[in-house]
Amino acid sequence: MTNKELADQLNVTVGLTGKDAVTVNVIRQWVDWDVLPKATARGRMVGTAPAWSRDNESQIRAVRLAELRKAGIRRKNAVIAQAYFEWEHPDFDLVRDAILSEFIKWRAPLNRRQTTFFGQKSFAEVGAWKQRAIKNQLGPLDQRFVGTLLEQTSEFYASFIDAARTGDADTRRMTSMLNEAINRYGPEIEQMFPKERIAAVAPLIAGLTGDPDEIVNSGEATIRNATPDQFEKARKFVRLIINMSEFPFAQIATMHLREKYRDIIELYSRLHPQISIGPWMIFIFVIALHVHIKFPELGRHFPDITKIFDSIYCYNS
Structure with missing residues (x-):
C-alpha cells in the first residue's frame, strides 16, 4: 500500500474531506515525526516497483492519527505529545520539548x-x-x-x-x-x-x-x-x-x-x-x-x- 493508497483509505474510514483530508504530505510528516513507521518495501524485483506495506499495528496507528486530525490534533507538538501518551515515542527529548511547548501554549490564556x-x-x-x-x-x-x-x-x-x-x-x-x-x-x-x-x-x-x-x-x-x-x-x-x-x-x-x-x-x-x-x-x-x-x-x-x-x-x- 503506497502513501497515496493509505491516505485514500484513511479519508474514507475516518470521513475526512477537503482541507481536512489526509494527503501524502501529511503521511510523510507523521513518518518524519516518528509517530508512524515508514512503509516497508516487499517483493522488490529488477524492473518492477516494490510493493509497499505496513503491519497491522502501523495501520491501527494511522487510523488513530487520522481520527486525531479530525479532532483538531494536527500541529507537530500536539501530535507528538498525544502519540507519546497513547503508544510511546522513540525520541524522549523531542517528546519533552513537544509537551513543554503544548503546556506553555495552553497555560498562557489561563x-x-x-x-x-x-x-x-x-x-x-x-x-x-x-x-x-x-x-x-x-x-x-x-x-x-x-x-x-x-x-x-x-x-x-x-x-x-x-x-x-x-x-x-x-x-x-x-x-x-x-x-x-x-x-x-x-x-x-x-x-x-x-x-x-x-x-x-x-x-x-x-x-x-x-x-x-x-x-x-x-x-x-x-x-x-x-x-x-x-x-x-x-x-x-x-x-x-x-x-x-x-x-x-x-x-x-x-x-x-x-x-x-x-x-x-x-x-x-x-x-x-x-x-x-x-x-x-x-x-x-x-x-x-x-x-x-x-x-x-x-x-x-x-x-x-x-x-x-x-x-x-x-x-x-
Missing part, C-alpha cells in the same frame, strides 16, 4: 485572562464586587455542566485556578470543597475516593500554571526537570484515562448502581473524546508528572491500574 486576585484573603473575604469580577474573568461554565452534579461554586473554580497560578494553596479549604463535591454524588462514589487521595489533590494543583521565574513549584519546571522514568510513570496514568471511556465510574459496575449514576456516566462518556486529547491530557499528564517529581510519596494514592482494568474487563465481558 493566566492572561485574570486581573483580579484574592491577595492574602480568602474568597469569602474579598467582597462581593471582587467575587463578581473573579467569576466574570473565569468565563462562563460549559453549558453541559450547568445544572448537573458536576457543577461547582465560583469559589471552587477560583480557588483552584488561583492556587495553580500562584503556587500557594489553602489545602484545608480546597480539600473541604472537594469533599463536599464528592459527597453530593452519593455514598458509593464517596467510597471510591479515600480522604487521603482528596487531601493530595491541592498540592498537585499548586503552581501548575505559574511562572517558573516567580514560583518554585511550577508545572513548567516539573516538565523540564523530570526524568524519563518519571515521564513513563505519568504516561501510564494518562493511558489509563485515555483507555477508559467511563473512568472512573466504570468501577461502580460491580455495585449494580449504574442506573442511579446514569446521568453522570452519560455526561462523562460524551465528554471523553474531548477530554482524552489536547490540552486536557497535557494538564492531566503534568499533574501526574508533578506527583512523581515533587511529591513521590503521594504516588501511592493514585488509582490501582490493574484493579481498575480488571473491573472494566469483567463488566464488559
Whole structure:
C-alpha cells in the first residue's frame, strides 16, 4: 500500500474531506515525526516497483492519527505529545520539548485572562464586587455542566485556578470543597475516593500554571526537570484515562448502581473524546508528572491500574 493508497483509505474510514483530508504530505510528516513507521518495501524485483506495506499495528496507528486530525490534533507538538501518551515515542527529548511547548501554549490564556486576585484573603473575604469580577474573568461554565452534579461554586473554580497560578494553596479549604463535591454524588462514589487521595489533590494543583521565574513549584519546571522514568510513570496514568471511556465510574459496575449514576456516566462518556486529547491530557499528564517529581510519596494514592482494568474487563465481558 503506497502513501497515496493509505491516505485514500484513511479519508474514507475516518470521513475526512477537503482541507481536512489526509494527503501524502501529511503521511510523510507523521513518518518524519516518528509517530508512524515508514512503509516497508516487499517483493522488490529488477524492473518492477516494490510493493509497499505496513503491519497491522502501523495501520491501527494511522487510523488513530487520522481520527486525531479530525479532532483538531494536527500541529507537530500536539501530535507528538498525544502519540507519546497513547503508544510511546522513540525520541524522549523531542517528546519533552513537544509537551513543554503544548503546556506553555495552553497555560498562557489561563493566566492572561485574570486581573483580579484574592491577595492574602480568602474568597469569602474579598467582597462581593471582587467575587463578581473573579467569576466574570473565569468565563462562563460549559453549558453541559450547568445544572448537573458536576457543577461547582465560583469559589471552587477560583480557588483552584488561583492556587495553580500562584503556587500557594489553602489545602484545608480546597480539600473541604472537594469533599463536599464528592459527597453530593452519593455514598458509593464517596467510597471510591479515600480522604487521603482528596487531601493530595491541592498540592498537585499548586503552581501548575505559574511562572517558573516567580514560583518554585511550577508545572513548567516539573516538565523540564523530570526524568524519563518519571515521564513513563505519568504516561501510564494518562493511558489509563485515555483507555477508559467511563473512568472512573466504570468501577461502580460491580455495585449494580449504574442506573442511579446514569446521568453522570452519560455526561462523562460524551465528554471523553474531548477530554482524552489536547490540552486536557497535557494538564492531566503534568499533574501526574508533578506527583512523581515533587511529591513521590503521594504516588501511592493514585488509582490501582490493574484493579481498575480488571473491573472494566469483567463488566464488559
